Amino acid sequence: GNSVTQMEGPVTLSEEAFLTINCTYTATGYPSLFWYVQYPGEGLQLLLKATKADDKGSNKGFEATYRKETTSFHLEKGSVQVSDSAVYFCALTPPGNQFYFGTGTSLTVIP
Amino acid sequence: DARVTQTPRHKVTEMGQEVTMRCQPILGHNTVFWYRQTMMQGLELLAYFRNRAPLDDSGMPKDRFSAEMPDATLATLKIQPSEPRDSAVYFCASGLVRTGELFFGEGSRLTVL
Numbered sequence: 001g002n003s004v005t006q007m008e009g010p011v012t013l014s015e016e017a018f019l020t021i022n023c024t025y026t027a028t029g030y031p032s033l034f035w036y037v038q039y040p041g042e043g044l045q046l047l048l049k050a051t052k053a054d055d056k057g058s059n060k061g062f063e064a065t066y067r068k069e070t071t072s073f074h075l076e077k078g079s080v081q082v083s084d085s086a087v088y089f090c091a092l093t094p095p096g097n098q099f100y101f102g103t104g105t106s107l108t109v110i111p
Numbered sequence: 112d113a114r115v116t117q118t119p120r121h122k123v124t125e126m127g128q129e130v131t132m133r134c135q136p137i138l139g140h141n142t143v144f145w146y147r148q149t150m151m152q153g154l155e156l157l158a159y160f161r162n163r164a165p166l167d168d169s170g171m172p173k174d175r176f177s178a179e180m181p182d183a184t185l186a187t188l189k190i191q192p193s194e195p196r197d198s199a200v201y202f203c204a205s206g207l208v209r210t211g212e213l214f215f216g217e218g219s220r221l222t223v224l
Contacts, residue, residue: 043115089154
């Protein structure tokens with residue numbers, strides 16, 4: 001089957017700290033992988049994506065690499081800001097299929 | 112700037128009342144999803160449409176919930192009768208099968224008293 005497991009939260013970091021949020025998946029076929037971010041009171045919005053093995057998605061200083069051998073898609077950022085405080089969702093979609101979301105990881109960045 | 116539009120943004124109603132939430136997907140998108148988000152359960156898939164046909168509504172309580180796409184510009188989610196446990200934020204999202212990316216609306220926050 002298809003599923004996503006992501007790191008339990010909440011995560012609290014100081015500004016400029018390094019961020020890693022772990023995400024592993026199980027999937028049939030060759031899925032695309034995504035990170036979505038949800039700011040308070042808003043809907044989810046796409047942060048980055050990768051469509052095949054070894055692809056690296058990046059946006060706004062965030063990066064994630066599609067690792068087929070470890071079935072992982074960990075989110076990283078070298079220096080977080082207060083404005084990065086949000087809930088982060090890992091997701092996958094097998095080709096032509098529905099989306100599978102992780103449970104979300106809440107990040108709070110303190111000045 | 113294309114976006115998914117949901118109405119109403121907020122709804123407060125009493126138990127037993129009918130609630131209808133509407134979603135206008137982005138023009139040209141061929142997939143539509145309805146999700147429910149609560150603190151306890153997180154993000155739950157309620158229904159999934161492709162080319163207006165329902166493909167998966169296994170996450171939806173069938174006795175009180177129904178989801179339809181009367182045309183390509185409108186998706187509806189109806190709850191009848193509503194119950195306090197239905198209180199949540201309901202999100203609609205649309206996308207293209209080809210790209211796989213989903214675009215979410217801002218959500219409809221439902222409170223059932």
